[in-house]
Amino acid sequence: MELALYGEDGFYRRGERPAEHFRTSVSASSRFTSALARLLGEVDEALGRPDRLDVVDVGAGCAGILRHLLGHAGPDLAERLRPIAVEVAPRPDGLPDAIEWRSTLPESVTGLVIANEWLDNVPLDVVEQTDRGPRLVEVCRTSGTERLGPPPTPEDLDWAADWWPLTEPGDRAEIGHPRCRAWAAVVERLDAGLAVAMDYAHTRTSRPPYGSLTGYRDGATVAPVPDGSCDITAHVALDACAAAGERAGANATLLTTQRDALRALGLTGARPPLDLAHSDPRAYLVGLRTAGEEAELLDASGLGGFGWLAQSVGMPLPPSLAGLRP
Known part of the structure; x- marks a missing residue:
C-alpha cells in the first residue's frame, strides 16, 4: 500500500487528483468549504484573533479547500491567515503564492488543521483470523x-x-495503529487550535467483518491491486484515532457524522419557497441548486455518513460543534 500510493511510481506521487477518480465533499459543492470557513472563523475567535492564524490542509490534493478559504477571507483575516497544503504530489500550476506547499506537517500550528479523506490513505496491514491464529x-x-x-x-x-x-476464521482486521500515530502527530503539533478529520469511518461496534480495503480508478470501484494504477483505501477506525489524539494532548473531543457537523455549521438542504419561483425565478433556481448540493453533502447514505473527529488543544470545541451529541 505504501509503495502503491507513495512510492516512486505511486498513485499520488504521479500527481493524481482525487476528484478525477472519486467524488469528494470538496468537489461536490463549495457549500462544504463555506461550512469550513465558518468553522475557521469560530477557531479564530476562540483563539483571540491571533496575529498569525494557520490553516493546514493535510492531504490537500489540488488545495481546493485552501483556495476557497483564502479567496473568501475578509481583509483582516486575509492579512493574518497562513494557509499550508501538506501533499506528496507536485505543487499544482496556478496555485496562489500565499499558499505554502510542503510534503510534511509543519512543526507547530496555531489555528485549524483539516484532514479530509487523508487517514483512509495512510497505509496499513491486513490480518486474517485462521484456525492457527491471526496471520x-x-x-x-x-x-x-x-x-x-x-x-x-x-x-x-x-x-x-x-x-x-477477531473471533471467527476468515474474519479480517485492518490494523490501524499507523493511522493512530499519524493523527497523534497532527494533534501534537497543535500549540492551540482545532484538528478535524473527515473520512469513511467505523467504530468498534460496527467494524466490517471482512474489512473495507478497496480501490478507485476513473470513477469506478476496482480491485485494490497495489501496482500504482489506482487509489487504495480502507475505512478509518476513528474511535481509535480519537484515543490516540487524547494521549497526544487533545483536551476536548467530538466524534460525530458529517451530516450532523455540517447541519450544525448552517447547511440545511432546504428547498427555497415556491413563491420565489414567481417573484425571482433566477434566485429560485440558485436556491434549488444550493439545496441539491447541500442535500448531497448531508445524505446519511453518502457523504453525510462520513465520520468527523474534532479535537482541540488550548481551546474548547467551537460553539457550532460543542452542542452536538457525541
Missing part, C-alpha cells in the same frame, strides 16, 4: 493475488485486541 495478508504487487503470511507483530495484536478483535 498477515500478503499481496502480489502486480496481480493483487493474496496469500496468508506470518503472524502479526505484538503491536498489531495489541491494537487488534483493543480496537478490532
